[in-house]
Amino acid sequence: MNMSEFNTDKLEAVRKAVNVCTMCGFCKSVCPSFKAIGWDSALSRGRIILSYGLLNGELEPDESVVRNMYTCTTCADCVRRCPSKVEIVDIIELCRADLVKNGHILPKHKVMCENILADGNPFAEKAPRREALGRTPHPAKIGYFVGCTATYRSKETAKATLSILDKLGADYTTVDEVCCGSVMQRVGWPQEDVTPLMQKNVDNIKALGIETLVLACAGCYRMFKMEYPKYVDVPFEVLHITEFLAKQDLKLKPMEGVVATYHDPCHLGRHCGVYEPPREVIRMIPGLDFREMEYNRKTSHCCGGGGGVRSAYPQDSMNIANTRLDEAPFADLMITTCPFCVNNLDSAKGDRKMQVRDLVEIIDELL
Ligand code: SF4
C-alpha cells in the first residue's frame, strides 16, 4: 500500500484510538454488522485495529480486510457506547478514504460515485430533476431539497412532501440540485470531488433567496447540517421536514385501530440529534396507538441501509434490517423518516404483516 501520501497527524489520531481502547467490548454489544457477520474483525474495536494496520502499511488490504471496513453502516451506535470516547466512524471513513486513494474501491461504490460526477446522481439517470419532479425552481423563502433517492427512486416521498407543502400553502420551491455528496463521503471518495457538489448546491439555493432549506432525506439532512459547514458557507437555516412540521398546527384525520412504532434513522438521530420532532408529529395523529420499541432514540438500532453496505453487501444489509424489524412484533406499522430506511426495512419485511412507511406519506394522506 502506498503510504507516502497519508497524513501522519491522522495516523497519530488512529494510533491514539488503538491505545485508549480498553477492549471493554461495549461496542460489540451494539454493533449491527457484528451481529450480522459474527466476527470480531467486523465490529468497532476490530475495525480500529485494522485501520491502524492499513494506514501504517503493516496490513495488506485483501478482500477480507476490505470487506470488514465496508460492512460498517456508519450507524455510530459504537461511538455512543464507547467509554473511551473513540470516534470510530471518523476513523473508519478516514481509512476508507485511504483505501479508495490506493485503488481499493468496491465496484458498486465506484460506479455510483462516477455516476454522480457524470450525471449528478448515483443512478445514472439522465432526466433533468425539473422533469422528474414536474417542478421548476423559482425564488421563495423555503426550499425543498428532494435528494437523489426521492427524485428518482422513492418518488412517493417526494410526492408526499410536495403535496404537504402545497396543502400548507408554504412559500416554497424546489431547487436545481446535484447529489448532496453523502454516498461519496460515506464510501471514502476524495473530498476534492465532494466539495464542488456542496458549493454548487449552496450557490443554487442562495440564488433563489431561500432562507430555510427543508429536507425529507436523513442522509441529505446530515450532509447540509453537519458536513457542509465544514467545507462551505451555509447561509440559510437547515430543517428536517419533521422539524418543520412539528411547528405547524396540523389538522389531521384520525388513524384508528393501528399500532405504530417509530424507527430513528441513524443519520437523523445519533448523527444530528433529531429525536423528538418526528414523535411530536406522530402524536398529532388522532387515534393512533403509538408505542416505542425497546431500542429507541439514542439507542435505536440501525436499519442496515447506510454506509454503502446495502449496495456492496446486500445480504448483510438485509440481516441487519431483519433484526430491527424483529424488535417490533407488536406493530402494524413501522414509521420512519428516511427513504433509505424505508427501502431497506421494506425489502427485508418478507411475510410480516407490518407496513413500513415514511412519515410524510402518512401525514399527506391525513392532512
Ligand atoms: S458504526 Fe455501527 S456498524 Fe460501524 S462499527 Fe460502529 S456500531 Fe458497528
Ligand code: SF4
Ligand atoms: S467500546 Fe470503545 S473502548 Fe470498548 S472495545 Fe469498543 S472501541 Fe474499545
